[in-house]
Amino acid sequence: MEEGKKYKIDNGTPHGGIISPVLANVYFHFVLDLWFEKKFRKQFKGQAYIVRYTDDFVLLIENLLFKVK
DSSP states (O other): OBTTBOOOOOSSOOTTOSHHHHHHHHHHIIIIIHHIIIIIGGGBSSOEEEEEETTEEEEEESOOOBOOO
């Protein structure tokens, strides 16, 4: 909505629609979860976790020091 005008949008998923969380969950599994497990977690000393709920996530990192390869 710009300058008080409403525009009809024909693409994307509706906010609050039932398909939005499903698509977000599938996307985050293949993009965020797998990246975190295969690449990100291995770079840190100590423990690192990801907590995810639908389209929100929090990274829990015990120590920000990187491992020396």
